Amino acid sequence: MVYSFRPYLFVSPYSLYAVFLLGCLQIQLGVICSVGIWILSEAKLQAAQAHQTWQSPSELTKQVTTINPESAEQYSKPLPYRLKSTPILLAAPENFNPDLRLPRSLPEPPQNSSPPSLPEPPQNSSPPSLPKPPQNSSPPTTATEAKTPNAVLESIHTDYHYETDNFGQTNFFLEPTVQFRLRNGNKIFFKTGFNFFEKRGVESITNFPLQVGWQGKIGQVTLQTAAGVDMFNRLPTAINLNVKVDAPISPPRVSSSGRLLSAVIISGNLQQGPYKSNAQTLDNQITAWRFGPDLYWQIDRNTSLFSSLRLGSYNDGNSEVQSFSRLERKFGQFSLAANLFTWSYDRDLERTSGYFSPPDFLVYNGELAWEGDITQFLRCRLAANLGRQRLKGEFDNANTYQTRCTVKLSPSIEADLSYSFSNVRNQETGGSAYGGNSFTGQLRVKF
Secondary structure, rough: OOOOOOOOOOOOOOOHHHHHHHHHHHHHHHHHHHHHHHHHHHHHHHHHOOOOOOOOOOOOEOOOOOOOOOOOOHHHEEEEEEEOOOOOOOOOHHHHOOOOOOOOOOOOOOOOOOOOOOOOOOOOOOOOOOOOOOOOOOOOOOOOOOOOOOOEEEEEEEEEEEEEEEOOEEEEOOOOOOEEEEEOOOOEEEEEEOOEEEEEOOEEEEEEEEEEEEEEEEEOOEEEEEEEEEEEEEOEEEEEEEEEEEEEEEEEEOOOOOEEEEEEEEEEEEEEEEOOOOOOHHHHHOOOEEEEEEEEEEOOOOOOEEEEEEEEEEOOOOOEEEEEEEEEEOOEEEEEEEEEEEEOOOOOOHHHHOOOOOOOOEEEEEEEEEEEEEOOOOOOOEEEEEEEEEEEEEEEEEEEEEEEEEEEEEEOOEEEEEEEEEEEOOOOOOOOOOOOOEEEEEEEEOO
16 A cells, blocks of 8 residues: 655644644754754765765774664764664564664773774863973963863754554654763753654644753763653643663673674663553553663674563553564675564553553564665665564564665765555554554764
């Protein structure tokens, strides 16, 4: 079935409150776009520069490229290694749980060890030292030392996500994030945006998220926290909270060329907030706590394993257990992967609460992908998943097809655009076939 791509950046004309909030958002996005246009004028002079390679976060190359899940947790200062941007997991679990993503970055290794992750380039925090004056002489009294600013604008990235299905459901997300680096090396970020939810039989809902976050290191542990509010056009304001802790289990090893050879990273995650599954779920004011660990294991330079476990508790009394595992092997520009996802709820409340809550759901598939440079500034990835899904004891095919391209507009500006189609269910459809389309993109500006 073919779906038309329709813009959903609108608010009902009879909702003055929503129009006012959208106007404020447009002013804010206008400022961000103005900065992007100014930078793009410089990009025209540098469009011929070679495009840096894109690959999964499990692989390191000769330059750092920062993004940024749920975004990102990626970058463009030359370093002896590079952590690549987050790929979209082609196994369909991400379609109905955006939190299940590969880690955006690896924690930094101990000092004096080969770094496999995203250490930041040294800041020019102090000027070159001046020659010492002769003894018994006084240095010039008029000289002043340069001071490092308390915070430096590091990057702006804007996430875009538009998904539809053949059952009248539409979700739209547009969320810019501004990140600053503090003098001590820690980071703070501010995220806002405009989200729109529509479902057949339910009045549409607009959402304006606002979140403030911090990231820093405690010894060899990387800690990231964020808190904020979600404002809606016709629903009460809700709070949200995210905490993530990354810790290396074994010392990472890196080749002389800067490529990661082995590493074991474990992460702890905690999230709380509105469950943005669809308009009906939001209309019922469903919120959820989710927590659990992630494990990333770089087995060798071409083989990696990612595994995730989430436990959830909902304010309607329901609870969930979900797990995802992915084993990937690279062969030059090609890769093979196996994905396994399980999901189970204590009660099936889809008809009353609105969210997909299967008592027994299983998806397994195999993935074949190709990724390579089309031109010096264009890199694309093509992938196909073929597998099976089981819901309430009944099996069906589970297929996903995806294409993604990255355009390097300048050394400091990159843009992604991805399209995927999947028939893996994210709602109860009875005997009808399910089909979902997803457009995803990101614009990254590095300062």
